Amino acid sequence: MTDPPPHADDVPPVPTHDPGLPPPVDVASALTQMAGLVLSRETVDTALELVTSLAATTTAGTLGAAVTVVDEHGKRSKAASNAAAERSDALQYEFDEGPCLTAWRTQEVVRIDDTTTDGRWPRWNEAASQLGVRSVLSTPLLMREESIGAMKVYCERPHNYGPHDEHVMRLLAAQAAILLANSQSLQEARRLSRQLTEALASRDAVAQATGVLLARGAASAQDAFATLAAAARRTGSPVLDVARALVAAVAVRNTAPPAPDNPGP
Amino acid sequence: MTSEERSRRMDTARLRAELTVSDLWLRYVAMGGTGDAFDVDGYLQGLVPLDTYQQDVLAQAVNEALDDRYRAYSVPLSTPRPGDAGAQQLDRLIEGLLGDEAPDPWAGSEPPCPGPA
Numbered sequence: 001m002t003d004p005p006p007h008a009d010d011v012p013p014v015p016t017h018d019p020g021l022p023p024p025v026d027v028a029s030a031l032t033q034m035a036g037l038v039l040s041r042e043t044v045d046t047a048l049e050l051v052t053s054l055a056a057t058t059t060a061g062t063l064g065a066a067v068t069v070v071d072e073h074g075k076r077s078k079a080a081s082n083a084a085a086e087r088s089d090a091l092q093y094e095f096d097e098g099p100c101l102t103a104w105r106t107q108e109v110v111r112i113d114d115t116t117t118d119g120r121w122p123r124w125n126e127a128a129s130q131l132g133v134r135s136v137l138s139t140p141l142l143m144r145e146e147s148i149g150a151m152k153v154y155c156e157r158p159h160n161y162g163p164h165d166e167h168v169m170r171l172l173a174a175q176a177a178i179l180l181a182n183s184q185s186l187q188e189a190r191r192l193s194r195q196l197t198e199a200l201a202s203r204d205a206v207a208q209a210t211g212v213l214l215a216r217g218a219a220s221a222q223d224a225f226a227t228l229a230a231a232a233r234r235t236g237s238p239v240l241d242v243a244r245a246l247v248a249a250v251a252v253r254n255t256a257p258p259a260p261d262n263p264g265p
Numbered sequence: 266m267t268s269e270e271r272s273r274r275m276d277t278a279r280l281r282a283e284l285t286v287s288d289l290w291l292r293y294v295a296m297g298g299t300g301d302a303f304d305v306d307g308y309l310q311g312l313v314p315l316d317t318y319q320q321d322v323l324a325q326a327v328n329e330a331l332d333d334r335y336r337a338y339s340v341p342l343s344t345p346r347p348g349d350a351g352a353q354q355l356d357r358l359i360e361g362l363l364g365d366e367a368p369d370p371w372a373g374s375e376p377p378c379p380g381p382a
Contacts (some may be wrong), residue, residue, distance in 0.1 A: 031350070098269050103268065129323070138288050156310035177267070195291055198295070199291050199294050199295035200295075202295035202296065203297055205293055205299040206295075206296055207297060210297065212363075213362070216362070216363065221318065222321065225297065225318065225321060225325075226276070226321060227323060227362070229321065229325045231355070232325070232329075232361070234358060235354045235355040235358060236332075238332075239296055239325055239329070239356055240295070240296070241355070241366070242358075242359075245355055245356070245359050246362065246363075247357050249356075249360075249363055250360045250363065253363065256336060256363075
């Protein structure tokens with residue numbers, strides 16, 4: 001791999017939630033490093049497209065190729081080499097049946113020799129044959145023990161794929177799985193970074209509110225926190241809201257003109 | 266409540282709120298908790314002691330997560346109440362907290378928890 005190392009500017013700026021608080025610490029770059037050498041999403045997509053087009057050209061007669069990704073956001077296709085492949089995939093997600101979903105679920109290679117005679121996925125086979133897809137080869141994408149999707153090739157002729165194509169697809173699927181796992185760890189790093197940034201902003205607010213209460217005579221930080229928690233319980237709002245409201249109220253008091261019955265010098 | 270009971274109840278509440286230990290730890294840190302994830306995990310399993318301040322922060326974090334969970338399930342009424350009563354109450358409470366005269370915003374609430382054991 002000759003990709004450049006990831007840069008912090010790959011990560012979009014995280015919006016701050018309270019303009020009154022200092023900007024939160026940017027932990028994104030540190031986390032990206034923690035997640036190991038992570039490729040940028042653009043690099044991953046380009047490399048995935050390379051793998052699918054390689055699959056399309058090394059398996060003779062292939063009409064289209066694509067990768068199915070399954071994660072907590074659902075099922076979707078990536079790097080489809082043409083519209084027919086994309087459409088055939090979309091039908092699988094719509095019907096929740098089809099060779100790639102079976103390859104993903106069972107972690108085994110699935111081959112359809114002829115969609116007009118194969119009875120395993122009747123709805124999908126019928127729809128796919130109308131799109132001009134007659135034979136399919138689909139390989140699961142495995143990361144360690146976990147199945148994260150499938151890579152497939154579609155052909156407009158029946159009986160197009162044999163053991164050699166299965167072998168080629170297994171090799172390419174291993175590469176695609178590595179690329180996908182890489183982009184998932186990048187997303188994970190981004191998610192963690194966003195969560196931590198929010199947590200730090202919240203923590204700042206609670207610490208400031210604790211300071212205000214200490215200055216107003218709270219016996220200890222624990223005592224101040226108990227006051228905040230009690231206020232939160234009584235108003236049914238989170239401690240964070242109480243803390244922010246308290247800090248905001250103090251700021252308003254400090255900037256307000258002195259009251260007439262309490263004249264300044 | 267003994268310390269052991271308390272940690273067990275917190276872990277039950279955590280499961281009820283559908284939080285992983287690290288989710289709960291993040292909420293606890295966001296509220297000012299200073300223990301690391303290992304401390305929190307150990308405490309929830311009854312293996313590691315946590316001082317009462319940190320226990321309070323953790324309890325508040327898990328309680329708010331439970332509130333969030335129940336709020337997600339609750340069904341709104343057809344006509345919402347006019348005004349934001351909660352916000353007004355919060356404003357009054359904060360006025361009380363910042364007031365120069367000795368505030369007594371806690372009338373009727375349970376007493377604050379005792380100091381460190």
